[in-house]
Amino acid sequence: xxxxxxxxxxxxxxxxxxxxxxxxxxxxxxxxxxxxxxxxxxxxxxxxxxxxxxxxxxxxxxxxxxxxxxxxxxxxxxxxxxxxxxxxxxxxxxxxxxxxxxxxxxxxxxxxxxxxxxxxxxxxxxxxxxxxxxxxxxxxxxxxxxxxxxxxxxxxxxxxxxxxxxxxxxxxxxxxxxx
Amino acid sequence: xxxxxxxxxxxxxxxxxxxxxxxxxxxxxxxxxxxxxxxxxxxxxxxxxxxxxxxxxxxxxxxxxxxxxxxxxxxxxxxxxxxxxxxxxxxxxxxxxxxxxxxxxxxxxxxxxxxxxxxxxxxxxxxxxxxxxxx
Ligand SMILES: [Zn+2]
Numbered sequence: 001x002x003x004x005x006x007x008x009x010x011x012x013x014x015x016x017x018x019x020x021x022x023x024x025x026x027x028x029x030x031x032x033x034x035x036x037x038x039x040x041x042x043x044x045x046x047x048x049x050x051x052x053x054x055x056x057x058x059x060x061x062x063x064x065x066x067x068x069x070x071x072x073x074x075x076x077x078x079x080x081x082x083x084x085x086x087x088x089x090x091x092x093x094x095x096x097x098x099x100x101x102x103x104x105x106x107x108x109x110x111x112x113x114x115x116x117x118x119x120x121x122x123x124x125x126x127x128x129x130x131x132x133x134x135x136x137x138x139x140x141x142x143x144x145x146x147x148x149x150x151x152x153x154x155x156x157x158x159x160x161x162x163x164x165x166x167x168x169x170x171x172x173x174x175x176x177x178x179x
Numbered sequence: 180x181x182x183x184x185x186x187x188x189x190x191x192x193x194x195x196x197x198x199x200x201x202x203x204x205x206x207x208x209x210x211x212x213x214x215x216x217x218x219x220x221x222x223x224x225x226x227x228x229x230x231x232x233x234x235x236x237x238x239x240x241x242x243x244x245x246x247x248x249x250x251x252x253x254x255x256x257x258x259x260x261x262x263x264x265x266x267x268x269x270x271x272x273x274x275x276x277x278x279x280x281x282x283x284x285x286x287x288x289x290x291x292x293x294x295x296x297x298x299x300x301x302x303x304x305x306x307x308x309x310x311x312x313x314x
Contacts, residue, residue, distance in 0.1 A: 031239030045240055053262070053300055113230075120230050139231035164192040170231075171223045 004068035011059060019059075023052050026069065030076050033141065037080040037133050039125045047083055051076040066147075073141050074151035077133050081152070116178060123173045127166050130154075134162040135170075183210065184217055191217055195224050262300040 002010075002021070010018035030051055035044035055062075055072055062071055124132055130152060137148045138159070145163075149156040187210055193199050194207040211218055 027239040028236055032237040035237055036234070041240070048239060054297065057297060057300075117230055117234065120227070121234065135231065139228055140234055142232065160193070160198070161189075163196075164189055167192070167224055167227050168188070170227050171220070174227065175223070 005064060008059065008062065008064070008068055011056075019056055022055075022068070026072055027052075029069070030072065033073055033076055033136060034080050036121075036124065036136050036140065037077065037129065038083060043083060044080075047076065047079050051079045054079065070143055070147055073137065073143065074147065077137060077151050078153075081129060081133060116174065119174060119177050120170065123170055123177070126173065127169060131162045131166045134159050135166040138163055184214060187217065188220075191221060192224070195221055195228075262304065 004022065004025075007018045007022050007025075011022070027048065031044055031048045034047040034051070035041060038044050038047060051072070054075055058075070062068070124135070127135065134148055134152060137143045137151060138145065143151075145156050145159050149159045152159065187207065190199070190203060190207055194204060199207065211221070
């Protein structure tokens, strides 16, 4: 299996099969992130398609010093944040989304943890979108603060504040719901 | 004690993430030694962080909107090629009408071209899905 850099290289030389390979490699990851930011499957799927299209057209601008995964996930986040939706629609997705997300249990997982995870997935959607995006990029995708700041177009200090507020909200809400 | 905890909270978060310098770390540690509430909060925060990191990855839908695989479905590359045609045609029309090349000294082709391309992709994809519907 070729690494990302080799595939990008082939792609820039006009080998479209290489881009298909990149799509295949990252589609679940891009979809998961989009789904967790947007909270709804068909919107997330549209965002995923848009993100890959953009990645393809912008590939000549990609700086190989950055990891391809990071670049793609940042791009995906920006696509998601540009998906404009009013707050009422977003709240409507909230309950649907909570039901739609599979709990994906592992055998050794304790019941409490599974319950906590399911609740967490739902509570995430209560956060303001950019705060949620910051939380997901930092904790879920494990990107450094500097990359998160670049992706969201805000100073690093703002990202740190969002992470702090977001996590504190989640802690408090989890405590309220699970005791 | 209460106000100390409240003012210390952002610092406690930075401490939990390992973002603090030596002095700040010492200050938080001194407080933690005699504050069970903040110890609990720290523990709860790392539990939230861990739970977020462990959220399961979701499988992307295999085909657009769950449709079964379809042989006539064009590959992504083909769709992209089609999507590129319109902006190229637009540019040719625009410059062709004036029968002159733009002033390359002041012309930065990339950004506007990209924006145009991205906008045009939207139209082409819409037309494309409409065409698929009709055919
Ligand atoms: Zn305290």
